[in-house]
Each structure stands twice: as C-alpha cells, then as structure tokens.
Amino acid sequence: MHRKINFNAGPAALPAEVLQQAADAVREYNNTGLSILELPHRGREFAAIVRESNALVLELCGLDDRYEVLWLQGGGRMQFCMVPMNFLPENGSAGYIDSGRWAEEALEYATHYGDVQVLATSKESNYSRLPQWPTTIPDQLSYVHFTTNNTIFGTQWHTVPRINVPMVADMSSDIFSRVHDYSKYALFYAAVQKNLGTPGTALVVIRKDMPGRIVRELPSMLSYKAHADEHSILNTANVFGVYVSLLMLRWTKEKGIAAIDKENRQKAKILYDALDHSTKFVPHVQEKSHRSMMNVCFTAISPDVEKSFLILCEKNNITGIKGHRFVGGFRVSLYNAVTVSDVERLVELMKDFETN
Numbered sequence: 001m002h003r004k005i006n007f008n009a010g011p012a013a014l015p016a017e018v019l020q021q022a023a024d025a026v027r028e029y030n031n032t033g034l035s036i037l038e039l040p041h042r043g044r045e046f047a048a049i050v051r052e053s054n055a056l057v058l059e060l061c062g063l064d065d066r067y068e069v070l071w072l073q074g075g076g077r078m079q080f081c082m083v084p085m086n087f088l089p090e091n092g093s094a095g096y097i098d099s100g101r102w103a104e105e106a107l108e109y110a111t112h113y114g115d116v117q118v119l120a121t122s123k124e125s126n127y128s129r130l131p132q133w134p135t136t137i138p139d140q141l142s143y144v145h146f147t148t149n150n151t152i153f154g155t156q157w158h159t160v161p162r163i164n165v166p167m168v169a170d171m172s173s174d175i176f177s178r179v180h181d182y183s184k185y186a187l188f189y190a191a192v193q194k195n196l197g198t199p200g201t202a203l204v205v206i207r208k209d210m211p212g213r214i215v216r217e218l219p220s221m222l223s224y225k226a227h228a229d230e231h232s233i234l235n236t237a238n239v240f241g242v243y244v245s246l247l248m249l250r251w252t253k254e255k256g257i258a259a260i261d262k263e264n265r266q267k268a269k270i271l272y273d274a275l276d277h278s279t280k281f282v283p284h285v286q287e288k289s290h291r292s293m294m295n296v297c298f299t300a301i302s303p304d305v306e307k308s309f310l311i312l313c314e315k316n317n318i319t320g321i322k323g324h325r326f327v328g329g330f331r332v333s334l335y336n337a338v339t340v341s342d343v344e345r346l347v348e349l350m351k352d353f354e355t356n
C-alpha cells in the first residue's frame with residue numbers, strides 16, 4: 001500500500017507501527033489462538049488490556065486513583081448526553097462555554113435535562129476567536145462544561161483557570177497533545193478517533209466523588225456509576241477499540257508528552273508561519289493566542305484557487321484537507337501521529353503553488 005499523508009480531522013491518522021500492531025492482533029492476539037476480534041470481553045486478556053490502559057491514562061495525565069477511567073461507547077456525542085443526564089438536576093442549572101459547534105451541540109443536548117446558562121459565546125464571530133472566559137462563575141451551577149480545542153473552527157484554550165464548581169471538559173481533539181494540568185477537571189472525556197484510536201469509543205476520566213452526585217435514576221448504560229462499578233464491561237465492550245487505544249497510549253508514553261508537545265508546537269508554527277506570509281491563503285483565526293495547534297483552518301483568496309490547490313494536493317498524495325462546511329476552505333489537522341515532515345511537505349507544496 002502506498003500510504004497517503006493524512007490530515008483528516010477524525011477518524012484521523014494513526015502511526016504506522018500502531019496500525020501494524022493492530023493488524024497483527026487481528027491475526028492472533030498474544031498467542032491465545034484467537035483474533036483480538038474474537039477475544040471474550042470478560043476474559044483475563046481483556047481485563048489486562050483495560051487495566052494497563054487505565055494505568056497509562058492516569059500516568060499520562062499525572063492523576064492518581066482519586067480518578068476513575070472508563071471506556072464507553074457512543075463516541076463524543078454520547079458524553080454530551082451522559083454529562084447532563086448524570087449531573088444536571090431538573091430544577092438545577094449548568095454553565096456552558098460556547099466556543100464552537102461541538103460546544104454548542106453539547107449545550108443543546110443539555111437543555112433536555114435542566115436549565116443551561118451560556119456563560120460565554122463567540123458565535124457572533126462564526127467562532128473565529130475564543131470568547132472571553134467568564135469573570136465569575138455562579139456557585140449554584142452543577143458544573144461548567146467547555147471544549148478545550150474547537151476542532152471545526154481551529155481555536156484552542158491555551159490557559160484554563162481553576163474554577164469553583166466542577167469543571168467538565170470535552171478534550172476529544174487535543175487530549176495528550178500537550179503538557180496540561182488535568183487535575184482541574186471533575187470529569188473530562190474524549191472521542192478517541194483523533195489522538196487516541198478508532199471511532200465509536202470514548203475515554204472518560206471522572207473524579208471518584210462525582211458519581212455520588214448523580215441526580216436522577218438512569219438505565220445502567222447511561223449511568224457513570226454503573227459503568228464504574230462494572231469496570232467498563234457493563235455490556236460487551238468494544239474490545240478492539242480499547243485495544244487500539246492501548247496501543248496509542250503505549251506509543252504516546254514512549255514518545256513522552258513533553259516531546260509530543262514540542263513537536264506539535266513546531267508543526268503548527270511551520271504551517272501558521274506559511275499562512276501568515278501567504279499571498280493566496282488566509283488563516284481563519286487571526287488572533288494568534290487563540291489558534292489551535294491541532295486543527296489549522298484557512299481559506300483561499302478565490303474559489304478557483306481553492307479548487308486547484310485541492311487537486312494539487314490529491315495529486316501529491318495528500319488527503320483530508322478540505323475544510324468543514326461551516327468554515328469552508330481548508331482544515332489541516334495536526335494530531336500526534338502527523339509528523340513534522342508531513343507538514344513540511346504540505347508547506348513546500350503551498351509555496352510552489354503560490355509562485356506559479
């Protein structure tokens with residue numbers, strides 16, 4: 001196979017060695033005489049996979065056993081439901097920070113369960129910047145939800161204050177991408193198909209006092225407490241999905257978060273520098289301190305320019321750069337598995353394109 005340079009926003013690029021290990025496990029998992037696709041979810045092997053994955057998540061986040069790690073199904077959006085179902089009382093309020101389409105969708109889901117206060121929004125700018133972080137957070141809020149990286153619009157919170165009510169973060173598109181203080185959160189979650197594996201699975205990390213705050217009776221599949229009590233095998237687990245995440249966690253640990261952080265900054269700088277000096281492309285986010293290191297959005301100066309650059313990229317084996325329909329233009333996702341040389345190749349092509 002001739003592998004493409006993959007800048008897709010999700011499902012996203014995975015490292016070649018992780019793909020190889022996953023393929024090997026599909027043939028046979030660890031001398032069991034079974035494929036990973038056939039492995040019993042209540043067996044010894046899968047229990048070991050979950051145990052190692054949980055330990056690696058806590059280690060990479062710098063957290064201890066005051067937090068519980070869960071592997072759930074239903075991707076990111078199921079967490080948009082579970083957070084308010086579990087923690088927003090019918091007569092209570094939750095605060096949401098509306099910094100992009102995912103943030104907005106999360107708050108729309110929450111309105112089914114209780115009152116939602118929009119503490120800040122940048123919708124009026126088509127999310128081309130971050131909103132101002134709220135100066136005060138009302139004490140009576142059950143929690144505040146925000147999105148650390150806005151995948152569609154290419155903005156990212158580079159500083160996150162500690163707040164006085166439980167803070168919930170959607171970290172789907174930047175988990176493990178940088179040195180970060182995860183101890184600020186009561187709960188954080190990530191759909192894993194960006195920096196951490198294959199679609200359909202969500203990683204949830206929850207402080208152990210939180211299930212005690214659950215506000216309504218729920219069917220067990222929707223209850224964090226029930227999943228925690230059953231150690232992520234309440235029903236047939238997504239065995240393969242969790243295993244690929246374990247491979248990604250091992251890969252992440254081997255590189256080290258500090259090295260990944262440094263490389264991600266370098267990748268983003270190469271691309272933003274090119275855009276800031278471009279005659280044919282315009283970055284979507286002008287405010288440099290709001291720019292995402294993970295998703296770089298930009299437009300072309302005309303539809304013709306846009307079209308011919310897309311064609312040029314496809315010809316050169318580069319895929320996944322078409323922008324989301326809410327922004328148009330281009331979006332280049334620079335997740336952990338994307339290399340510096342992948343970005344250099346793209347920028348080289350942009351520069352050639354501009355001089356022709």
Ligand SMILES: *Cc1c(COP(=O)(O)O)cnc(C)c1O
Nearest residue numbers: 075076077102151170172173191
């Ligand atoms: C990708 C993404 C999601 C959605 O995940 P699904 O698994 O498609 O539901 C949610 N939030 C953010 C920030 C994302 O980037």
